[in-house]
Amino acid sequence: MNGSEFLFLLVGLKWTIFLSAIGFVCGSISGLGIALARTSGIRPLERGTAGYIALFQGTPLLMQLFVVYYGLALVGLKLDAWLSVAIGFTLHASAFLGEIWRGSIEAVPKGQIEAAKALSLGYVSRMRDVILPQAIKISLPATIGFLVQLIKGTSLAAIVGFTELARAGTIVSNQIFKPLLVFGVVGALYFLICWPLSLYGARLERRLAAASH
Structure with a gap:
């Protein structure tokens, strides 16, 4: 593998990181809106x-990307590959993060919620100042774990022709006929991306477990 081929892989890595960031942030x-709706009492x-x-937890991510790209085109809304996978990963992430954060909100001790109500705090103040700061802390290990899965899941974007790291590897492998070398890289x-995140998530989980004892 020469320098230009490795550089092509790095370009794919850039798009993998960018797609992961877009899906996770959006x-x-x-997902926060979904979590708040799930715990609204309405x-x-x-x-x-x-x-x-x-719907999104019960269907494969591959199918979701396929439906966004090809399904919308059938109704006259033709999107390019980048926008399609960005929407697909955003929808996927919002469902999983919404459920993670719903569980974290419900894990906040009821006594603190009741105390906030006794102080006549409104819903917005109660959520912003009392519940969400604790819920976010509780959810951090699971949220980081999902981010790792999301990064690895970007390899499925190749189904619509989006060139991220895995597809870039396939292209290079087909050119130089050294699949073990290319996919080893x-x-x-x-x-190198996922391992530090996994370590950080595990450390947070241990820290939270120690603090709860």
Whole structure:
């Protein structure tokens, strides 16, 4: 593998990181809204968001990307590969993060919620100042774990022709006919991204477990 081929892999790595960041950030924003709706006590909102979460958790990410890219084209909305996978990963992330954060919100001790109500704090103040700071702390290990899965899941974007790290590896492998070498490098690049995040998530989990005792 020469320098230009390795550089091509690095370009694919750049798009993998960028796609992961877009999906995670946009999914976090919409996921927070879903989590708040799931814990709102408003039955139609809770049922609607529960159905949304069940849909995306119960179907493969590969199928979701396929539907966004090809399904929207069937109704006259033709999107390029980049926008399609960005939307697909955002929808996927919003469902999973929404459920993670719903569980974290419900894990906040009830006594603190009742104390906030006794102080006549409104819903917004109660969430912003009392519940969400604790819920986010509780959710950090699971959130980081999902981010790692999201990064690895970007390899599925190749189904619509988007050139991220895994597809870049396939292209280079087909050119130089050295799949073990190329995908060894691809695997190492994924490892260099995901392993530090996994270690950080595990450390946070141990720290939270120690603090709870």
